[in-house]
Amino acid sequence: MENNRFYVRVAIVRNREKTTKTTSGIRTVELQPEAKKAIEDQCQYTKDKLRVFHDPTTDQQWKGDHIIRKRIWMSSLKAANIEYRNPYQTRHTFASMLLSTGKNPLWVAQQMGHKDWGMIRKIYGRWIN
Structure with missing residues (x-):
């Protein structure tokens, strides 16, 4: 946290740790200020645990993305009156925001794995100057 970075070394799929899909997926990601704040806020609840984000009903790490999508994501989109969008699509938002602020495209690619x-x-060349 003090270096504003997190390290992607494994993927969790269906509650099992495995290697990332590609070797490029093993990477160091620089935390954006909003992400760092979210992690710092969450750590007050899970500071002594291996994983930062937990299912609030069980206080255990999430068993998979399907639970988050059904219990939190879909209801949040509905409450905000936003048409359903797969959570994976937030990667596009992340990349678009970085590119729109003038970040180097190679750096953005590395951040995304x-x-x-x-x-x-x-993907973004025709949309972002």
């Missing part, structure tokens, strides 16, 4: 900036160019 891409091996080069080709995907950034392909």
Whole structure:
């Protein structure tokens, strides 16, 4: 936290730790100020645990993304009157925000776990100057 970074070393799929899908997925991600604040706020509840975010009804780590999506994500979108969007799509929001503030596309690609900036160019090139 003091370096404003987190390290992606494993993926959790269906409550099991495994390697990331690609070697590029193993990466260091710089925390944006809002993300750092969210983690710091959450740590008051889970500071002595391996994982930062827990299911508030069980105080255990989440068993999978499907529970978060059904219990929190869908109801939050509905309350905000936003059409359903898969949580995975927030990666696009993250990339778009960084690119719109002038961040280097190669750096953005590294933050997202891409091996080069080709995907950034392909997906966002026509939308962001």
